[in-house]
Amino acid sequence: MVYIEHMSDPFDLGGAEPLPGEPAPPPYLSGLNGEQRAAVEATDGPLLVLAGAGTGKTRVLTSRLANILWSQKAWPSQVLAVTFTNKAAREMRERLETLLGGTVEGLWIGTFHAMAARILRRHAELVGLKSDFTILDTDDQIRLLKQLLSAANIDDKRWPARALSAVIDRWKNAGLSPQQIGQGHPLDNGFANGKAAELYAAYQQRLVELNAADFGDLLLHCLSIFAKYPDVLKDYQERFRYILVDEYQDTNVAQYLWLRLLAQSHHNICCVGDDDQSIYGWRGAEVGNILRFEKDFPGAAVVRLERNYRSTPHILGAASGVIAHNQGRLGKTLWTDTNEGEPVQVRAVWDGDAEARMVGDEVEALQSKGDTLDEMAVLVRASFQTRAFEERFITLGVPYRVIGGPRFYERREIRDALAYVRAVVSPADDLAFERIVNVPKRGLGDATMRTLHTTARASGVSLMAAAQVLCETDDLRAQARNALQRLLNDFARWRGLLSTMNHPELVEVILDESGYTSMWQQDKSADAPGRLENLKELIQALEEFENLSGFLEHVSLVMDNAANDDGDMVSLMTLHGAKGLEFDTVFLPGWEEELFPHQRALDEGGLAALEEERRLAYVGLTRARKRAIVSYAANRRIFDRWVNSAPSRFIEELPEDHIEREGETGLSATEWHDPGAAPAWLKPAHRGIREDRAPRWAARGQADHVFDEGDRIFHQKFGYGRILEMDGDKLYIAFEKAGDKTVLASFVEPAK
DNA sequence: AGATGTACCATTTTT
DNA sequence: TGGTACATCT
Numbered sequence: 001m002v003y004i005e006h007m008s009d010p011f012d013l014g015g016a017e018p019l020p021g022e023p024a025p026p027p028y029l030s031g032l033n034g035e036q037r038a039a040v041e042a043t044d045g046p047l048l049v050l051a052g053a054g055t056g057k058t059r060v061l062t063s064r065l066a067n068i069l070w071s072q073k074a075w076p077s078q079v080l081a082v083t084f085t086n087k088a089a090r091e092m093r094e095r096l097e098t099l100l101g102g103t104v105e106g107l108w109i110g111t112f113h114a115m116a117a118r119i120l121r122r123h124a125e126l127v128g129l130k131s132d133f134t135i136l137d138t139d140d141q142i143r144l145l146k147q148l149l150s151a152a153n154i155d156d157k158r159w160p161a162r163a164l165s166a167v168i169d170r171w172k173n174a175g176l177s178p179q180q181i182g183q184g185h186p187l188d189n190g191f192a193n194g195k196a197a198e199l200y201a202a203y204q205q206r207l208v209e210l211n212a213a214d215f216g217d218l219l220l221h222c223l224s225i226f227a228k229y230p231d232v233l234k235d236y237q238e239r240f241r242y243i244l245v246d247e248y249q250d251t252n253v254a255q256y257l258w259l260r261l262l263a264q265s266h267h268n269i270c271c272v273g274d275d276d277q278s279i280y281g282w283r284g285a286e287v288g289n290i291l292r293f294e295k296d297f298p299g300a301a302v303v304r305l306e307r308n309y310r311s312t313p314h315i316l317g318a319a320s321g322v323i324a325h326n327q328g329r330l331g332k333t334l335w336t337d338t339n340e341g342e343p344v345q346v347r348a349v350w351d352g353d354a355e356a357r358m359v360g361d362e363v364e365a366l367q368s369k370g371d372t373l374d375e376m377a378v379l380v381r382a383s384f385q386t387r388a389f390e391e392r393f394i395t396l397g398v399p400y401r402v403i404g405g406p407r408f409y410e411r412r413e414i415r416d417a418l419a420y421v422r423a424v425v426s427p428a429d430d431l432a433f434e435r436i437v438n439v440p441k442r443g444l445g446d447a448t449m450r451t452l453h454t455t456a457r458a459s460g461v462s463l464m465a466a467a468q469v470l471c472e473t474d475d476l477r478a479q480a481r482n483a484l485q486r487l488l489n490d491f492a493r494w495r496g497l498l499s500t501m502n503h504p505e506l507v508e509v510i511l512d513e514s515g516y517t518s519m520w521q522q523d524k525s526a527d528a529p530g531r532l533e534n535l536k537e538l539i540q541a542l543e544e545f546e547n548l549s550g551f552l553e554h555v556s557l558v559m560d561n562a563a564n565d566d567g568d569m570v571s572l573m574t575l576h577g578a579k580g581l582e583f584d585t586v587f588l589p590g591w592e593e594e595l596f597p598h599q600r601a602l603d604e605g606g607l608a609a610l611e612e613e614r615r616l617a618y619v620g621l622t623r624a625r626k627r628a629i630v631s632y633a634a635n636r637r638i639f640d641r642w643v644n645s646a647p648s649r650f651i652e653e654l655p656e657d658h659i660e661r662e663g664e665t666g667l668s669a670t671e672w673h674d675p676g677a678a679p680a681w682l683k684p685a686h687r688g689i690r691e692d693r694a695p696r697w698a699a700r701g702q703a704d705h706v707f708d709e710g711d712r713i714f715h716q717k718f719g720y721g722r723i724l725e726m727d728g729d730k731l732y733i734a735f736e737k738a739g740d741k742t743v744l745a746s747f748v749e750p751a752k
Numbered sequence: 753a754g755a756t757g758t759a760c761c762a763t764t765t766t767t
Numbered sequence: 768t769g770g771t772a773c774a775t776c777t
């Protein structure tokens with residue numbers, strides 16, 4: 001049974017036919033439980049699916065999509081399915097095609113940004129752009145802002161472009177264009193004493209001049225078009241009979257407004273999400289969007305998915321116990337009928353090295369029992385934490401992969417190559433030209449570029465046009481002029497080849513003739529061969545596209561990292577990176593106050609941030625199918641300094657019935673120091689440490705001293721202070737330098 | 753213009 | 768500790 005739709009232009013509904021409608025049982029309903037089926041078959045209208053971790057939410061979303069198409073409620077081109085990542089979009093499409101037993105064409109399925117870009121290309125002129133506008137990434141954005149800042153004579157030491165970029169991103173995430181922002185806007189943060197709004201406007205102006213849009217613009221421009229041109233909006237409202245949204249809890253205001261507008265005609269919007277897994281508040285996601293769904297879409301149906309298929313009851317119990325400490329949840333009670341399994345293990349260790357050894361030993365033990373490394377993951381709060389585990393795994397010879405890191409198109413060589421292509425395709429792309437004008441080195445340095453900029457600005461032309469003018473005068477030194485002329489000739493020649501040569505070949509020619517390839521061939525550094533590999537990969541990827549501009553869009557919006565899936569390996573990643581994944585065994589190291597929850601998050605976001613950190617803990621635990629091992633170190637070397645740390649408050653929040661402690665309660669502090677008493681991974685690793693730098697043991701409740709209120713004390717990190725109040729082993733102390741803090745007694749000694 | 757030295761800093765990250 | 772941005776030297 002094959003599902004086909006013949007439609008080359010997704011905007012043209014003319015040739016589209018509904019499904020062939022063969023009389024066979026719908027394949028997308030088999031194996032669904034009652035609550036899943038309710039979500040899949042819910043009648044039209046707004047629908048919120050509150051799906052807990054491991055309840056099969058992606059499956060439900062896909063099945064609902066299959067149902068819509070199968071029962072001919074809409075043609076594929078009338079359905080919009082949005083996700084946050086390309087990976088999620090790809091997976092959804094693959095599952096859908098499996099369910100329907102054939103390919104589906106014309107469907108609007110992809111990321112928010114890709115879908116918005118698709119709309120924006122058709123109406124670019126309404127916001128002053130051409131339909132072939134380039135999409136800038138963060139790197140380009142920051143380079144552009146740097147120029148604007150220096151033009152405005154703003155000290156970039158005090159007010160770095162990066163900070164301005166963050167302010168502008170915040171505004172864009174909130175759906176605010178420059179016209180909507182007054183002086184002293186609350187999201188401004190006082191950048192350059194209130195200049196941010198002005199700079200934002202200048203930046204948008206410059207983007208139009210460059211015929212460019214940044215990621216935020218893709219949505220924001222759509223919003224302003226919808227606001228200004230109701231007929232355009234109406235067109236899309238009519239078109240999209242069904243809208244499906246994954247990970248709704250992660251939508252920011254701009255995405256929310258975009259969706260709400262598009263759903264206004266048919267009201268068939270189905271959002272799937274889990275408020276307990278909202279972990280992107282810091283980049284503009286609004287949990288409020290999911291909490292408010294029923295108000296925003298009157299008459300909305302709400303279906304809860306609470307049956308968890310992933311984890312054992314102990315893991316689920318531990319995770320639920322932690323998340324129950326959050327206020328303002330929609331509330332779900334996850335349950336499972338799988339076998340009990342092992343309690344979550346909670347392990348106290350001496351320091352970061354001991355922790356890495358513990359994890360390494362455990363990995364080897366599990367492996368020798370027959371577990372595969374693919375089914376093990378180490379999930380950390382901050383990416384620097386992966387290093388300790390990498391080192392340990394290298395020592396042990398355990399294969400591992402680090403998930404995350406720079407994306408393919410963010411790599412320097414890829415961005416350089418793309419800049420060449422961009423500059424060939426669009427001569428007015430100043431940012432691209434600037435990027436590669438002296439890569440490889442051509443003797444075109446700061447001085448030349450300054451002259452180029454002045455000339456370009458004075459006559460209002462692009463840098464390349466200005467360069468052409470300058471080559472005919474003697475404003476530049478002969479050497480620079482010749483180099484520039486040569487480069488311009490190259491570009492003219494390449495541009496001439498655009499129509500005749502096929503594009504993968506052309507890119508290869510450009511990279512060879514510009515000297516870019518040989519630059520890396522001559523580079524002796526260790527990563528040069530890898531970069532050449534990446535360039536080859538880029539050219540290979542080109543072959544799948546009809547033209548260069550299609551490819552450029554793909555690269556900036558769709559291309560993700562090639563999955564490194566050769567061989568059996570342990571995965572190392574951040575908790576954020578682990579969302580949506582699952583493993584038999586999950587290690588959760590570094591559960592210490594200040595690291596997790598991260599102090600910086602708490603400083604910046606207070607209670608809301610603490611709750612987001614707690615959701616991160618919940619996400620981490622619920623990644624595990626069979627086994628979760630949480631650990632915390634008493635001492636940690638962060639950069640060059642030893643820090644004693646208290647166990648994370650999330651450890652206390654783990655329900656005792658579902659955990660098994662090792663190291664803290666079973667052994668006393670004195671026993672820990674006895675080499676025979678503790679398991680190998682508990683022993684201090686450092687033998688030759690000077691006494692003053694050696695970590696001090698800091699087990700909870702194992703204070704070496706008895707204190708009274710009013711005692712003068714000393715703390716390794718905070719210095720001298722006086723005890724104001726005592727609550728068991730918690731001391732409330734007024735430090736002379738560090739202010740008032742609550743500290744565990746074990747970290748404190750009497751002042752001498 | 754390019755190389756070399758130095759001070760500084762250090763969540764989380766998709767598009 | 769390691770990467771980066773800027774200053775200074777050749």
